């Protein structure tokens with residue numbers, strides 16, 4: 111928290127100020143979930159009673175805790191670490207934007223500019239304490255907000271809740287690691303893992319399978335990870351508690367060095383962004399989720415390599431979803447796992463130790479919905495047996511594992527981390543870092559590319575990794591917090607599995623391909639395919655280019671629209687597993703897309719490198735294929751959508767005229783020129799038409815680029831549609847340029 115306190119400082123006014131908390135929104139100026147909430151709405155007697163009884167903090171801290179919970183959560187974001195220009199962006203924020211926000215005043219209150227979060231490594235994360243209404247209404251914050259949105263869009267920044275940044279940091283991912291993100295959507299933590307796997311621009315290393323059971327949300331995941339393209343990334347759509355064993359051939363199955371289990375939870379730690387939690391909170395949501403969380407964690411533990419690390423996290427304060435799950439999982443894998451003491455990591459992060467005792471409560475109708483505590487599983491069972499039939503049915507499902515086990519003090523649960531809102535002006539969160547006994551794989555010592563042969567050498571024999579139990583099928587609706595947004599979702603999840611006497615062993619089903627899976631299959635393209643060879647020839651791809659690892663999205667190995675590049679480990683997964691059984695949503699990175707032209711039949715190569723694939727393909731292109739250009743030329747590309755060759759410098763005109771029609775890769779040199787500043791070399795794909803050129807990046811990216819390099823948006827105001835332009839209605843263009851424009855329009 112900044113020295114002026116949470117939510118902005120008051121100047122020239124009585125410090126006691128208005129009665130509402132400083133960050134409480136005025137309802138007339140607020141949109142979103144806070145709109146309908148008043149201070150009176152943010153009370154839940156059961157919530158207070160329950161957590162007081164759980165001793166998650168001392169009694170005298172409650173006023174501060176509740177006050178923090180009733181304030182809007184500050185906006186936080188981090189500069190993406192793997193980009194070479196992370197430092198540049200950080201400096202830009204510090205030197206260009208922060209000074210403009212020094213004296214922002216709104217309705218008589220002064221607000222602090224964004225501050226760097228002390229505990230985040232390399233000071234690459236920021237917090238805006240000013241409430242959203244102030245950000246929206248004041249010019250300097252508004253300008254900064256615009257910058258944030260644009261940079262987020264192009265992947266330089268990631269807006270993410272502060273506490274949500276913690277699990278990937280504690281996962282300690284290295285470039286060669288094989289990683290699994292079990293419940294990944296919408297993908298903010300996935301992005302952090304990708305960055306850790308790819309610390310330098312260039313070739314992807316290691317593997318990340320990002321999974322989510324919600325089909326629509328896997329597509330959000332694909333979109334989110336599109337900003338951090340990687341040859342080692344696969345997105346799947348599986349129930350995390352039943353992720354099938356993934357074959358690597360030779361009777362070996364894939365096990366992971368790092369697993370993140372950021373499980374679905376009741377989400378009461380998100381009440382600062384989802385104020386609806388105040389009204390809906392009850393203990394049964396957590397009780398209902400416990401068993402699913404436990405099954406997900408246990409599946410993760412089975413899929414972890416010896417010496418591997420698994421981080422379990424929730425955005426809930428509740429020990430039933432946290433310590434109880436961890437305790438049960440540790441006991442069912444007796445002696446094979448331990449909780450890691452993470453106290454030396456992120457030393458400036460204020461955290462609370464995990465609990466070693468907790469209470470189980472229900473909220474039965476018979477008590478008028480007041481909380482009923484059940485001291486032991488046995489007393490709970492006896493109470494259920496005495497209750498009326500309806501209650502019996504509802505309450506029967508609580509598993510024994512909700513209660514603290516007898517050996518609770520021996521499990522090291524105090525090494526878990528609980529994050530409380532009033533400690534560092536954050537949301538609430540829980541994190542536990544688990545390590546599997548055994549020594550880490552030998553590849554752990556190598557920071558270079560993982561070779562599939564090495565992986566196969568150390569991969570687990572199939573007999574050592576149990577297949578998952580099929581999930582129970584009874585539906586149960588519970589309120590589940592969505593990490594990404596403001597809404598609290600109502601989602602059917604698998605119900606609690608009773609561990610008591612009525613527990614039934616689920617039926618073992620035979621593994622079959624999933625016939626209801628609608629995505630197209632992946633298949634590999636023959637390296638001698640004419641289209642592949644046209645790319646190899648056009649870009650003069652050298653021998654290091656993984657020409658054997660090109661995938662297409664159809665069953666025939668036919669390059670129709672896109673060519674995806676994957677690394678060896680993903681190749682092995684695709685080759686040895688039924689794609690529908692793994693429910694593969696995406697694999698690798700789009701290296702080339704087809705740029706067919708209706709008007710040109712003379713293109714030597716009909717393929718272009720999309721921006722996403724550029725960093726993956728460029729290391730395999732000889733330097734002389736990459737054209738060098740200046741900032742003045744970049745300005746021309748930005749100022750006009752289809753600048754004719756004659757608009758460029760004489761030097762550039764020489765090579766531009768000589769260049770054949772098709773995709774060029776252009777490198778802009780750093781420096782100061784044409785009123786702009788570039789700190790690092792910039793590679794961009796350009797399309798060369800007959801007499802004009804165009805940058806192959808979208809309008810938004812171009813605007814951001816312009817603002818970053820030239821300080822202003824130099825892109826042309828869209829006055830006419832492309833078609834109108836091509837028809838010469840709005841702009842004066844030569845016949846040749848018109849033909850080019852028409853061609854470009856057809857290619858969009």
Ligand SMILES: C[S@@+](CC[C@H](N)C(=O)[O-])C[C@H]1O[C@@H](n2cnc3c(N)ncnc32)[C@H](O)[C@@H]1O
Nearest residue numbers: 293294296297298299323324349350372374593
């Ligand atoms: C807390 S959110 C994950 C947030 C995510 N890790 C991030 O950082 O952006 C929990 C996710 O679990 C997913 N989920 C729910 N049940 C699941 C299951 N059985 N298997 C896999 N994912 C599940 C939900 O769709 C939701 O996206």
